[in-house]
Amino acid sequence: MTHVINDECIACGACEPECPENAISEGDDKFNIAPEKCSDCGACVEVCPVEAIHKGKDK
Numbered sequence: 021m022t023h024v025i026n027d028e029c030i031a032c033g034a035c036e037p038e039c040p041e042n043a044i045s046e047g048d049d050k051f052n053i054a055p056e057k058c059s060d061c062g063a064c065v066e067v068c069p070v071e072a073i074h075k076g077k078d079k
Contacts, residue, residue, distance in 0.1 A: 022058040023065065024076035025051050035064035035073060 029050035036044045043057035065073045
C-alpha cells in the first residue's frame with residue numbers, strides 16, 4: 021500500500037523534503053503523493069503535524 025494525504029493537510033510542506041523518493045509535490049491547496057513513486061517508507065507520516073497522511077489502497 022502507498023500513502024495518501026487527505027483533506028486535513030494544511031500545506032505546511034514538512035513532508036516534502038522527508039520523502040526519499042521525491043513522491044510528494046505541492047498541489048493547489050494541499051500536498052499530494054504520487055502513488056507510483058511512493059515506496060511506503062512512512063517518513064512523511066512521522067513529520068506531519070496534523071496527521072493528514074495515512075495508508076491508502078493497494079498499488
